[in-house]
Amino acid sequence: MRTHQLVLAWIEDQLSAGRLAVGGRLPAERTLAEHLTVSRTSVREAIRILEAMGVVRAGVGSGPDAGTVVISDPTAALGSALRLHVATQHLPVADIVETRVLLESWAAGKARPDAPELDEAAALLAGMDQAEGLSVGDFLALDVRFHFALANAAGNAVVSAMMGSLREAIQGYAAELTSNLPDWDATASRLRAEHHAILAAVRKGDGGRAAELVAAHIEGYYREAGLGAGSREP
Structure with missing residues (x-):
């Protein structure tokens, strides 16, 4: 040693x-x-x-x-490691997205309807609804925080840390993919509507529906941006 x-x-x-x-x-x-x-x-x-x-x-x-x-900050360390491995092309982005779907849909299904983190999620949605004058980067930053809040509402520290790391690892790549979108304004409007539907399902205690909506939401964005479900290229 x-x-x-x-x-x-x-x-x-x-x-x-x-x-x-x-x-x-x-x-x-x-x-x-x-x-x-x-x-x-x-x-x-x-x-x-x-x-x-x-x-x-x-x-x-x-x-x-x-x-x-x-201290205890596992998200930063895991996120940094994942970004580096994505950069080496050892971890395909499509695989990371697929893993993120698994974790986030689980978190949405387990989120407590009375969790205080949902109030934070609602406030972030209000910020995203102010579409006029909101840059793509600002919108995506609010989107990241919204998904963090949902994950935290599940009350599982390990899942929250892992999901946060996965999102950090692909946040830059997600921003780059916006250039592939035919109409960002239309996409942003759809994403906001999907966010509201996810939050409403969690508030109602319908975890199954919330999990389905989250999976469709994440997969839909990457599919529209040109990252197909079967793609394994970073």
């Missing part, structure tokens, strides 16, 4: 045992290096890896923000 892996293993053990938790701080770099009998360079390398994974936030200097603090 390489020395920085020893540091990672020790930190994982501390988290698993409950001796470290979100909001807690890692020992100082020198202290940790001496405790594990490794170089400070190895400690720094391990911390950089943990930062990229969204497990810690490292601060410099002195004061309340100094030191390395344990």
Whole structure:
């Protein structure tokens, strides 16, 4: 095992045992290096890896923000990794979209009708309804947040993190696909109507209908933009 892996293993053990938790701080770099009998360079390398994974936030200097603090941001790390693998063309975008359909339709089917996240979704829809003066990028940004809110309404942290990562991984690609649409205004109008129908089904407690609508909504957009269900090319 390489020395920085020893540091990672020790930190994982501390988290698993409950001796470290979100909001807690890692020992100082020198202290940790001496405790594990490794170089400070190895400690720094391990911390950089943990930062990229969204497990810690490292601060410099002195004061309340100094030191390395344990956080939890799996979406950012997973999304970054997925984007890189899409860029290498190892993960076809069509496969990612298909996986997103599975996760989002499950989330819509399990979303609680009284979940507070649905109020956020409704507010985002109100923003999307202000079509005049709303750029394509602004519309898609609201769309992303709407789908996040629906996923969060299901109350499953793992599904929310995975779905958020999948959407982050293809958000740029989805924006590029808008150039393939024959009439963006018509598409935006249809997407808004579909969003309202999805939210209404969730509010009524009709999870089955909500799941069907979400699947048709996602697949319809990519099909219209030229990414066929059978395509496996990024």
